[in-house]
Amino acid sequence: MSHLSRTLPLKRAAHVYLVQDKHLLLVEERMDDGSIFYGLPGGKALAGENLGDAAVRQVKLETGLTVTDLNFVSLLEGEMLTGTRNETYAMFARFTAHFTGRIDPTDPEVVGVKWVPFAQVEGLVRYGPPPECEERNPLIWVPTRDFIAGNPRTYYPI
Template sequence: MTLPRTLPIKRAAHVYLVRDGQLLLVQERMDDGSIFYGLPGGKAQPGETLGAAAVRQVRYETGLTVTDLAFVSLLEGELLAGTRNECYATFGRFTATAHGELDPTDPEVLGVRWVPLAEVESLVRYGPPPECEERNPLIWLPTCDFILGKARTYYPI
């Protein structure tokens, strides 16, 4: 009998905040010194719903309070296969209404930027894992679909 391997589970939530044809992205510095652009959001705490994680993480990374959270899609599957960061990922993607001023308190966030939808993909630097799974094109596919108005509810990764 072959037993399935056990992978650590990563649960995270991200929010598409759109204003005047622009998507809000956060900027972080990667281990290699490059700037990484990503959606506001992050890991869920044990016992926390993905929706609650989205609200908490957006506040921490941007300073904004979000309301009217609406589910868009779920990304699920093995991520970073064959690396030291391999995990089973469950990522919720939401839209919301944002209130307040941009004022991130997360020390890892270098800045927060409204980016025209047509320019979002040009900021994504695809590259090899393991340090940043967002560089994996499979993670950005739902964002590209969202920008095109063609988001699906489920994405296997």
């Protein structure tokens, strides 16, 4: 039972499903290895910041859109990247929201913002190496797959 005595860094993040005409808004970001990663708008919460406020702030930064009326969809929680230098305990919230404004990202890591048809979302996801990269863990995408299919669960233990 030694694993109970370990202290893991906590990673809290919030992402928002922005939907328009059966399209999901995704951001394109350049990864450290130069590849392009497609993800939901949102990101890490700052110290002392709640997940809802993190979602609003990060969506504005990554897309230029203002989101309001957040509705909680799901929470993904558990240990990730065990045995790597990025080992962490993750709490990732997903919301839906109303949005206004125009797409105008100010995050320098964002190289594009795209409305992607539901049927094409999963085809853009790159699983696999590097193993230190939680975005490429298939479990991260299970809540999104369920959301697109119309049957999201509230809780996803990792």
